[in-house]
Amino acid sequence: MGGVTGGAIRWTYAFIDRPESGFEQACAFWRTVTATEPSTPRGERGEFVTLLPARGDACVKAQAVDAGDGGAHLDFSVADVPAFVDRAVDLGAGVVAGHTGWAVLRSPAGQPFCAVPWHGESVRPPVVEGSRLDQVCLDIAPDVFAAEVAFWAALTGWESYAGSLPEFHVLRPPAGLPLRILLQRLAGSAPASAHLDLACADRNTTRARHEHLGATFVAEHPHWTVMRDPAGGTYCLTARDPDSGGLPAG
Secondary structure: OEEEOOOEEEEEEEEEEEEEEHHHHHHHHHHHHEEEEEEEOOOOOOOOOOEEEOOOOOOOOEEOOOOOEEEEEEEEOOOOOHHHHHHHOOOOOOOEEEEEEEEEEEEOOOOEEEEEOOOOOOOOOOOOOOOEEEEEEEEHHHHHHHHHHHHHOOOOOOOEEEOOOEEEEEEOOOOOOOOEEEEOOOOOOOOOOEEEEEEEEHHHHHHHHHHHHEEEEEEEOOEEEEEEOOOOOOOEEOOOOOOOOOOOOO
């Protein structure tokens, strides 16, 4: 399976980061969207939960943050955490915090991510009501975009190619891994951030379902719809195939 030598990526998690004030609302929404149940809370403040599917292995977690507006980040599950961390640092990442068995890092542009142990996860959860949370989009300022693309491509070792629009770049994992990475070049300067994307068989149907669950509409684009979950977190519904992750032919 793809990844870096000595610290291959065996699985990935999308981490939903939301302020404590709206964390329960956010978890209730994303539980329904992904057809999962929350694990027992863990952490010093009970701030972490894993969203557990009935079939397949979990690939989504949530965190209550005590500062800021939240967002998203990636956890990379690897067989050798120290080797992966060393590789990331060699490529320009910084270590934010080292813990027993795992570490928090930042990309050169400042986007957080984590290295965590692999526990044998291998089976993607199924598509839910015509959609699948399958992508983390990294929103990057134009002056550091090229360097950030190079960093994430080297770190993951995944297939790397230009997206459907000039401001997009895609990193596609080996078959079986649950999450793609999309890098989006912003129009102006801003700190690095991330949001979640869902692939939808029918965006309008998925939008209506999400609005019924408490999400709100933000903006419509030719191939994606911007939404906010009940805690105010931005995410996108995209016109991609929920099985393959690719854009429809034509």
